[in-house]
Amino acid sequence: MSVRPIVVSGPSGTGKSTLLKKLFAEYPDKFGFSVSHTTRSPRPGEVNGKDYNFVTVDQFKELIDKKGFIEWAQFSGNYYGTSIDAVKRVLEKDNKTCILDIDMQGVKSVKKTDLNARFLFLAPPSLEDLKARLTGRGTESSESLEKRLKQAEVELEYSKEPGAHDKIIVNEDLDRAYQEFKDFMLANE
Numbered sequence: 001m002s003v004r005p006i007v008v009s010g011p012s013g014t015g016k017s018t019l020l021k022k023l024f025a026e027y028p029d030k031f032g033f034s035v036s037h038t039t040r041s042p043r044p045g046e047v048n049g050k051d052y053n054f055v056t057v058d059q060f061k062e063l064i065d066k067k068g069f070i071e072w073a074q075f076s077g078n079y080y081g082t083s084i085d086a087v088k089r090v091l092e093k094d095n096k097t098c099i100l101d102i103d104m105q106g107v108k109s110v111k112k113t114d115l116n117a118r119f120l121f122l123a124p125p126s127l128e129d130l131k132a133r134l135t136g137r138g139t140e141s142s143e144s145l146e147k148r149l150k151q152a153e154v155e156l157e158y159s160k161e162p163g164a165h166d167k168i169i170v171n172e173d174l175d176r177a178y179q180e181f182k183d184f185m186l187a188n189e
């Protein structure tokens with residue numbers, strides 16, 4: 001039987017990608033990333049097929065119609081989705097622990113599936129800090145920034161609900177957060 005998948009969520013800009021990159025670099029044979037589909041444009045440095053499968057809205061909708069997604073959602077004006085194939089590839093072909101980086105809607109959807117995932121939430125020290133990080137990253141238009149900050153508040157509220165996540169890590173200090181992150185990841189059954 002394969003190990004339980006791990007769902008990492010948390011507001012855009014909290015450092016999920018940074019922590020995941022460190023983890024994949026340290027444990028390349030142990031963890032595999034579920035590469036989502038998205039209709040948003042690639043950011044500088046993002047690689048198609050590695051960070052995301054970048055697709056058009058038509059291609060995305062085609063996959064919805066074909067029932068190719070485990071879950072999908074609209075976030076900040078774009079479509080994002082976890083395909084059945086993306087998870088299968090990690091679990092069956094690569095035989096690694098599958099990690100999903102998805103938003104709160106995805107978390108709720110995955111809870112309704114039989115994936116039996118564990119849920120980790122990464123929180124910013126504060127909303128002000130998150131705003132500063134997202135602004136500093138320079139990847140978002142002011143419209144996208146506003147949408148992401150609004151969504152961050154919703155995600156933080158949800159994270160306070162009992163049982164929403166198995167573990168919450170506040171990313172204040174990167175090294176400390178990574179240690180906690182790693183401990184949770186390696187505690188898989």
Ligand code: 5GP
Pocket residue numbers: 009010011012036037040071072073075080081082101102103104105106107
């Ligand atoms: P970004 O555009 O910053 O890469 O991602 C925006 C949000 O979409 C993040 O919260 C990220 O976790 C989420 N996301 C990425 N892939 C998926 C997916 O396949 N499904 C869902 N529901 N959310 C996703």
